[in-house]
Amino acid sequence: MDALTCLKTRRSIRSFATTDIDAAIVTDILDCARLAPTAMNRQPWSFVVVRDAATRHRMVEIAGHAEFLRTAPVAIAVCLDEWDYWKEDGSAATMAMLLAAHAHCLGACWVSMEPHPYAPAVKTLLGVADTQHLLAVVALGYPVETPSPEKRPLADMVRYR
Numbered sequence: 001m002d003a004l005t006c007l008k009t010r011r012s013i014r015s016f017a018t019t020d021i022d023a024a025i026v027t028d029i030l031d032c033a034r035l036a037p038t039a040m041n042r043q044p045w046s047f048v049v050v051r052d053a054a055t056r057h058r059m060v061e062i063a064g065h066a067e068f069l070r071t072a073p074v075a076i077a078v079c080l081d082e083w084d085y086w087k088e089d090g091s092a093a094t095m096a097m098l099l100a101a102h103a104h105c106l107g108a109c110w111v112s113m114e115p116h117p118y119a120p121a122v123k124t125l126l127g128v129a130d131t132q133h134l135l136a137v138v139a140l141g142y143p144v145e146t147p148s149p150e151k152r153p154l155a156d157m158v159r160y161r
């Protein structure tokens with residue numbers, strides 16, 4: 001898939017097949033996150049790969065939503081060291097993961113963590129250091145749905161001067 005097709009056809013996937021994901025594919029998705037743009041090349045991120053089903057179920061119980069984390073064979077937590085641009089850096093890395101997943105014919109969905117009140121308990125569950133932020137957990141799996149959420153037209157959001 002070429003880059004423009006990947007960007008334009010990616011959609012959040014919340015229904016997954018039971019098929020497992022090869023470790024090499026997960027590593028490649030993480031590698032794409034590693035190479036994401038980051039202010040002042042700080043690279044403040046680290047990632048927790050969750051394959052354990054009991055841990056994924058517990059995350060859903062704690063968060064009270066994102067039921068699809070139960071069936072996603074892999075979930076990846078995006079953790080950031082505190083600094084001025086942790087949210088921007090973490091968002092760039094997360095987006096890179098979503099696109100890399102799509103390029104590998106996987107489905108993915110961003111599940112928000114901080115600033116929700118459940119984030120500290122998820123951090124404890126995953127062993128994330130107190131000094132780190134938990135921006136998101138990305139659910140990954142082979143898609144069994146093709147959603148097409150409504151998108152605003154370009155003409156509504158662009159001005160030329």
Ligand SMILES: Cc1cc2nc3c(=O)[nH]c(=O)nc-3n(C[C@H](O)[C@H](O)[C@H](O)COP(=O)(O)O)c2cc1C
Pocket residue numbers: 010011012013014066109110111112147149
């Ligand atoms: C910052 C952010 C947080 C999100 N959090 C969640 C979430 O907690 N649960 C969820 O199901 N989707 C979440 N999403 C996915 C959005 O719902 C989704 O991107 C949006 O509906 C547009 O659909 P699309 O990704 O298919 O284009 C999040 C997306 C972003 C960018």
